[in-house]
Amino acid sequence: MNRIAKAFAQGKAFIPFLTCGDPDLETTEAAVRAMAQAGADLIELGIPFSDPTAEGPVIQAANARALSAGTTTDKIFDLVRRLRKDVTVPMAFMTYANVVFSYGTERFVSTAADIGMDGLILPDVPFEEKEEFAPTCRKYGLDLISLIAPTSEERIAMIAREAEGFLYCVSSLGVTGVRGEITTDVGRMVRLAKAANPGLPCAVGFGISTPEQGAAMAKVSDGIIVGSAIVKLMEQYGREAVPSIHEYVETMKKAL
Amino acid sequence: MSKGRFGIHGGQYIPETLMNAVMELEEAYNYYKNDPDFQRELTELLNEYAGRPSRLYYAQRMTEDLGGAKIYLKREDLNHTGAHKINNVLGQALLARKMGKTRLIAETGAGQHGVATATAAALFGMECVVFMGEEDTRRQALNVYKMRLLGATVVPVTSGTATLKDACSAAFREWTTRIADTHYCLGSVMGPHPFPTMVRDFQAVISREIKAQMLEKEGRLPDAVLACVGGGSNAIGAFYHFIGDPSVRLIGCEAAGRGVDTPDTAATIATGKLGIFHGMKSYFCQDQYGQIAPVYSISAGLDYPGIGPEHAMLHDTGRAEYVAVTDEEAVSAFEYLSRTEGIIPAIESAHAVAYARKLAPAMGKDQIIAVNISGRGDKDCVSIARYRGEELSE
Numbered sequence: 001m002n003r004i005a006k007a008f009a010q011g012k013a014f015i016p017f018l019t020c021g022d023p024d025l026e027t028t029e030a031a032v033r034a035m036a037q038a039g040a041d042l043i044e045l046g047i048p049f050s051d052p053t054a055e056g057p058v059i060q061a062a063n064a065r066a067l068s069a070g071t072t073t074d075k076i077f078d079l080v081r082r083l084r085k086d087v088t089v090p091m092a093f094m095t096y097a098n099v100v101f102s103y104g105t106e107r108f109v110s111t112a113a114d115i116g117m118d119g120l121i122l123p124d125v126p127f128e129e130k131e132e133f134a135p136t137c138r139k140y141g142l143d144l145i146s147l148i149a150p151t152s153e154e155r156i157a158m159i160a161r162e163a164e165g166f167l168y169c170v171s172s173l174g175v176t177g178v179r180g181e182i183t184t185d186v187g188r189m190v191r192l193a194k195a196a197n198p199g200l201p202c203a204v205g206f207g208i209s210t211p212e213q214g215a216a217m218a219k220v221s222d223g224i225i226v227g228s229a230i231v232k233l234m235e236q237y238g239r240e241a242v243p244s245i246h247e248y249v250e251t252m253k254k255a256l
Numbered sequence: 257m258s259k260g261r262f263g264i265h266g267g268q269y270i271p272e273t274l275m276n277a278v279m280e281l282e283e284a285y286n287y288y289k290n291d292p293d294f295q296r297e298l299t300e301l302l303n304e305y306a307g308r309p310s311r312l313y314y315a316q317r318m319t320e321d322l323g324g325a326k327i328y329l330k331r332e333d334l335n336h337t338g339a340h341k342i343n344n345v346l347g348q349a350l351l352a353r354k355m356g357k358t359r360l361i362a363e364t365g366a367g368q369h370g371v372a373t374a375t376a377a378a379l380f381g382m383e384c385v386v387f388m389g390e391e392d393t394r395r396q397a398l399n400v401y402k403m404r405l406l407g408a409t410v411v412p413v414t415s416g417t418a419t420l421k422d423a424c425s426a427a428f429r430e431w432t433t434r435i436a437d438t439h440y441c442l443g444s445v446m447g448p449h450p451f452p453t454m455v456r457d458f459q460a461v462i463s464r465e466i467k468a469q470m471l472e473k474e475g476r477l478p479d480a481v482l483a484c485v486g487g488g489s490n491a492i493g494a495f496y497h498f499i500g501d502p503s504v505r506l507i508g509c510e511a512a513g514r515g516v517d518t519p520d521t522a523a524t525i526a527t528g529k530l531g532i533f534h535g536m537k538s539y540f541c542q543d544q545y546g547q548i549a550p551v552y553s554i555s556a557g558l559d560y561p562g563i564g565p566e567h568a569m570l571h572d573t574g575r576a577e578y579v580a581v582t583d584e585e586a587v588s589a590f591e592y593l594s595r596t597e598g599i600i601p602a603i604e605s606a607h608a609v610a611y612a613r614k615l616a617p618a619m620g621k622d623q624i625i626a627v628n629i630s631g632r633g634d635k636d637c638v639s640i641a642r643y644r645g646e647e648l649s650e
Contacts, residue, residue: 051534053271053425053429054271054432057415060415064416067547074545097269097533098531098540100546101530101531102531102544102546103546123271123272124270124532125269126269126272127272127275128258128275129258129267129268131258132532148272149272150273151272152272152275152276155275155276170271170272173273173434173435174273
């Protein structure tokens with residue numbers, strides 16, 4: 001069993017996201033350790049991109065802060081090397097196609113796998129374009145995570161059948177960010193995915209911020225992903241954000 | 257399977273949320289492009305509403321002054337709304353209406369595409385929202401006013417560099433949020449398939465006309481066709497029907513800004529490298545980590561860090577040449593064409609005029625150049641005056 005599968009083996013998974021280097025890499029390192037301690041089952045590390053087209057204002061601003069602090073892909077690889085000395089929780093990179101492609105897909109993927117990353121999420125790479133990255137990811141044992149959206153409908157089965165690691169179920173139309181309520185029938189999306197690929201863990205992301213939303217989404221899936229709510233804490237408290245992030249992750253994990 | 261490739265370029269690098277929308281668009285386009293009723297309706301709109309065909313004008317004074325090749329100007333600036341943008345917008349708006357969409361969204365740089373989209377929306381009774389970099393809303397205040405006058409909502413975009421690429425990102429984000437009733441009327445030959453192909457087909461009317469008009473006037477094809485290139489829609493339109501004619505040089509004029517050896521440039525072929533952004537694989541101005549560069553040009557319409565995938569392929573195969581033209585050369589050409597021919601070109605189009613001034617004297621008097629004047633320059637007068645140190649006020 002690879003590490004990502006283990007993340008879903010002990011009940012509902014809680015998957016927090018943060019943008020590396022926001023406000024600096026030292027804070028990211030401390031926050032990742034705190035999230036692991038607080039019960040995170042898998043951690044998404046965002047590599048900042050200048051033009052993150054799938055992100056709402058909160059994560060867009062985090063990307064801008066991280067880049068203006070001088071964050072680079074190489075510095076994030078160093079961060080992971082430091083974390084992997086003692087942090088064993090599964091981790092996946094979340095970034096955009098150009099960050100991987102311009103680094104050299106083979107060089108990026110082999111380095112990521114070598115330093116102990118478990119997965120890669122590229123929101124601007126749909127099923128039709130995944131062959132750009134999938135063969136290299138398979139070669140080095142990095143799970144390329146597939147996404148389904150409320151508009152996917154008859155595409156769900158096709159995507160789920162070839163999905164690796166887990167399936168990222170986008171809860172709502174639009175970009176990332178906190179939402180008052182999620183109106184999509186997420187349970188149906190998950191059922192369609194499981195019908196095509198019964199063993200595939202399905203995690204729901206986009207718009208989840210409160211323990212109540214988390215619990216409701218976890219009921220119909222295998223786990224939940226929270227990004228903007230955590231990045232907001234970072235925005236609010238900066239270098240002092242780590243205790244609040246610890247507390248938030250603990251609360252959310254307990255609610256599932 | 258990846259679709260919409262031009263050599264290694266193109267594709268559909270977009271969030272899953274949009275995949276069904278672009279597939280629905282592709283299906284509708286493939287159907288209507290062969291539908292005689294659709295084509296008849298579009299031709300009628302282009303002719304009766306937009307004023308096509310546009311003239312191919314022999315620029316005698318410019319030709320005599322430069323003392324080389326004979327110069328013809330393709331007058332896309334005479335189209336309704338003052339630029340080539342209307343060709344594409346009428347096609348897409350008509351398609352959107354056939355698809356049952358009631359709302360158009362668009363990005364705009366100089367504002368010409370925004371004005372054209374707002375115009376089509378007014379004509380078809382559709383709702384219209386235009387995203388425009390905040391920096392550009394200042395550079396092109398007149399076009400902002402026109403869009404509002406036409407009933408559109410203009411949303412100033414403050415993220416990133418607050419220019420065309422950010423307006424484009426904002427429009428993509430908006431489309432992800434609202435797909436059912438909304439068509440994203442993309443303004444150039446870029447983005448995910450089917451946009452680069454569809455927009456090129458709608459703009460190809462330019463080279464279809466140049467070819468027929470040139471054969472009628474000169475009895476032969478031109479030796480070179482020049483057009484400015486940002487995303488590249490007027491250029492691909494001017495090139496398309498000549499791609500199969502190897503005797504015709506196709507020359508795209510990129511915006512060098514303050515120079516290709518400075519960071520203040522938007523010349524993608526000269527300074528960019530292969531990448532994946534805004535739905536396509538192509539060349540982009542970017543740093544070593546793939547962060548998209550904050551490009552610069554005096555021309556808001558060419559101030560884009562990428563180039564359409566078909567141009568990237570034409571560059572790879574050597575079928576088209578791409579040259580870089582600085583702000584100073586473009587401004588000087590803007591003034592030159594105004595004085596020499598009484599035609600005030602858009603600052604974008606002035607980039608092509610600038611290269612024609614270099615090329616024509618090096619060619620024989622028996623040779624012919626066609627320069628695409630993609631738009632009119634009224635919108636640029638305030639900023640060019642400012643560039644020359646003069647502040648205009650109404």
